Amino acid sequence: MTAQIGWCKVAREQFAAALTTVWGQLGTDGVSAWLEDPLRGDGFGLRDGDVTLDEAQQWLVAWPQGRLFGAAGEVQWVCRDDDDGRVHLVLTSDHGVPAGSAYAATALDLETVGDEEMFLWGRYRGQAWREDRLSELRYPPAWRGPYATLQTRIYEHLAGEQRPYDRRIVRYVGYDGNHRGEMKGGGIP
Numbered sequence: 001m002t003a004q005i006g007w008c009k010v011a012r013e014q015f016a017a018a019l020t021t022v023w024g025q026l027g028t029d030g031v032s033a034w035l036e037d038p039l040r041g042d043g044f045g046l047r048d049g050d051v052t053l054d055e056a057q058q059w060l061v062a063w064p065q066g067r068l069f070g071a072a073g074e075v076q077w078v079c080r081d082d083d084d085g086r087v088h089l090v091l092t093s094d095h096g097v098p099a100g101s102a103y104a105a106t107a108l109d110l111e112t113v114g115d116e117e118m119f120l121w122g123r124y125r126g127q128a129w130r131e132d133r134l135s136e137l138r139y140p141p142a143w144r145g146p147y148a149t150l151q152t153r154i155y156e157h158l159a160g161e162q163r164p165y166d167r168r169i170v171r172y173v174g175y176d177g178n179h180r181g182e183m184k185g186g187g188i189p
């Protein structure tokens with residue numbers, strides 16, 4: 001099946017149902033999370049491969065913005081106060097957007113470009129993650145570095161009659177909290 005992206009807006013009380021319909025699109029090897037809230041003291045949450053559907057359905061209250069992702073797909077959400085209390089959801093999946101889902105009406109085919117990795121802040125030293133520019137890094141306890149990366153998959157939606165330009169889309173695939181430091185193609189971060 002062709003990789004696709006689709007989006008929808010749902011009322012906050014429909015978030016759990018909209019997430020449930022696409023949970024299987026994320027992959028079966030464990031679901032990870034990237035969570036953001038600039039108004040919280042910690043402002044950031046990260047989970048590696050241990051997210052359950054029950055937990056994720058409750059996060060809309062605590063995390064107004066985030067991504068749930070696995071080997072096969074990703075769901076992003078953003079809550080905006082200026083949008084009648086609705087939640088904007090985006091599904092990107094290697095297996096396509098499920099027919100009949102809220103995302104199906106906006107589904108677009110994607111061309112897979114390849115995979116990349118991004119190094120996250122810090123380095124594991126002295127039994128803890130450290131970064132001189134940050135007061136604290138709270139990565140999962142199983143991560144022992146020396147580096148941590150975020151694996152991504154890159155897609156393109158090619159130009160057409162309705163849009164005269166190509167669009168590049170990046171989806172999160174997984175984390176590596178035990179990265180040895182050599183980048184693809186060589187080099188050290």
